[in-house]
Amino acid sequence: MSNLELLPAVDVRDGQAVRLVHGESGSETSYGDPLAAALAWQQAGAEWLHLVDLDAAFGTGDNREQIAEVVRSMDIRVELSGGIRDDASLAAALATGCTRVNLGTAALESPQWVAKAIAEHGDRIAVGLDVRGTTLRGRGWTRDGGDLYETLARLDSEGCARYVVTDIAKDGTLQGPNLELLRNVCAATDAPVVASGGVSSLDDLRAIAALVPEGVEGAIVGKALYAKAFTLEEALEAVSR
Numbered sequence: 291m292s293n294l295e296l297l298p299a300v301d302v303r304d305g306q307a308v309r310l311v312h313g314e315s316g317s318e319t320s321y322g323d324p325l326a327a328a329l330a331w332q333q334a335g336a337e338w339l340h341l342v343d344l345d346a347a348f349g350t351g352d353n354r355e356q357i358a359e360v361v362r363s364m365d366i367r368v369e370l371s372g373g374i375r376d377d378a379s380l381a382a383a384l385a386t387g388c389t390r391v392n393l394g395t396a397a398l399e400s401p402q403w404v405a406k407a408i409a410e411h412g413d414r415i416a417v418g419l420d421v422r423g424t425t426l427r428g429r430g431w432t433r434d435g436g437d438l439y440e441t442l443a444r445l446d447s448e449g450c451a452r453y454v455v456t457d458i459a460k461d462g463t464l465q466g467p468n469l470e471l472l473r474n475v476c477a478a479t480d481a482p483v484v485a486s487g488g489v490s491s492l493d494d495l496r497a498i499a500a501l502v503p504e505g506v507e508g509a510i511v512g513k514a515l516y517a518k519a520f521t522l523e524e525a526l527e528a529v530s531r
């Protein structure tokens with residue numbers, strides 16, 4: 291039993307569930323109503339949902355009301371991200387009833403505010419480490435935000451409970467996860483790591499599951515599910531062995 295958690299992703303842009311390639315604005319493929327997608331993953335046995343407000347992440351508006359409705363409609367745990375960068379957006383995100391939020395840009399641009407959020411909210415705060423090579427990216431992955439390992443050391447010293455690690459070069463590409471990156475991040479922190487980006491097959495999920503003893507706790511799956519490379523039921527079965 292690997293105990294790898296699977297988090298099917300619902301990324302919302304302009305009211306639609308979408309997948310991007312390398313997180314690039316304009317590369318969207320639309321998959322319809324976000325609530326319908328989320329309910330479908332729940333129905334298929336998901337225990338988590340990774341829910342992203344892409345407009346808020348890019349600074350092109352937000353889908354806040356719709357996202358709050360999705361969270362309200364779920365019986366499963368929700369990890370919520372995108373545009374959570376100040377007291378008001380954090381309070382609104384936590385008030386949806388999500389299990390935890392994932393902070394990206396704020397961890398790069400507002401370190402003191404993030405330290406306070408971690409101190410106040412503990413494991414309801416995760417930090418998204420979205421990287422190209424070992425350089426972090428923020429503001430919809432359009433701006434460099436410092437060195438991965440320096441930032442990780444700072445966040446560890448502040449008690450960050452968990453990291454969501456995305457290899458931007460892999461995200462949305464169905465090219466397989468960056469296992470070396472995951473191993474390196476796990477070696478650098480005692481906090482659990484959620485893997486994101488590149489999953490294309492059940493073998494990819496099995497390879498991530500093999501990293502559970504090193505500190506990987508979960509894997510976000512997006513494009514592969516929407517492209518029907520495998521079903522969520524098959525994925526859950528594959529990582530439960």
Ligand SMILES: O=C(O)c1ccccc1N[C@@H]1O[C@H](COP(=O)(O)O)[C@@H](O)[C@H]1O
Nearest residue numbers: 313347371372373393394395418430431
């Ligand atoms: O998930 C994506 O495809 C994505 C693409 C481009 C930018 C962000 C993306 N997702 C997630 O957004 C949050 C970060 O938002 P913010 O920087 O805190 O506003 C993080 O979970 C990213 O992985």
